[in-house]
Every structure is written in structure tokens, then in C-alpha cells.
Amino acid sequence: MIINAFRVTAQNGISFCNAHQTVDSFGYPVTDYIRHSLSREGKLTVRASKLVAGPAKVMNEGEFVCELRNGAQFVYKLE
Numbered sequence: 532m533i534i535n536a537f538r539v540t541a542q543n544g545i546s547f548c549n550a551h552q553t554v555d556s557f558g559y560p561v562t563d564y565i566r567h568s569l570s571r572e573g574k575l576t577v578r579a580s581k582l583v584a585g586p587a588k589v590m591n592e593g594e595f596v597c598e599l600r601n602g603a604q605f606v607y608k609l610e
Contacts, residue, residue, distance in 0.1 A: 534605070544570045545605075560584040573599045 537547040546568045555561045562582040569575050578594045 543568060555581075555583070569599070569603055573602060575599055575603070 534547045534549070537545055539545050546566070548564060548566045550562055550564045552560065552562050561584065564580045564582070566578045566580075567575065574596055575598075576594065576596045
């Protein structure tokens with residue numbers, strides 16, 4: 532995954548989001564949003580939502596939290 536933008540705060544660690552457009556199982560165009568927050572304590576929270584086209588409506592898909600015992604590594608690439 533390529534992280535185009537991110538936020539780092541002293542309280543919350545690092546947060547970033549990615550979004551992509553797709554078609555759901557009913558054939559409707561949707562935009563999926565997946566938000567990631569990695570705390571300084573090593574807990575990763577991932578939240579997923581989708582925006583359904585047509586009558587715009589945000590539907591929360593769910594959330595999960597997992598511990599990263601060995602931490603996480605990010606690679607910064609200059610272009």
C-alpha cells in the first residue's frame with residue numbers, strides 16, 4: 532500500500548487513510564475508505580466505511596484493533 536499523506540501527533544501516533552472506488556455486490560458504485568491509526572503503544576486500529584453513490588449515504592463497515600508486538604516499519608520514498 533502506498534501512503535500518500537499521513538498525520539503524526541504526540542498523543543495519537545501516526546494516522547493515514549486510503550480510499551478507492553469500486554462496485555459493490557449489488558452492482559452499485561461505492562467509494563471505500565479505510566482509516567489506519569497506529570498508537571505509540573503499538574496498537575493498530577483499522578476502520579472501514581463506504582460511501583454509496585446515488586443517494587449519498589455513508590455506511591460503517593466495521594472496525595478492528597490488533598497489537599503489533601514487533602512494531603511497524605514505514606519506508607519513505609522520494610520521487
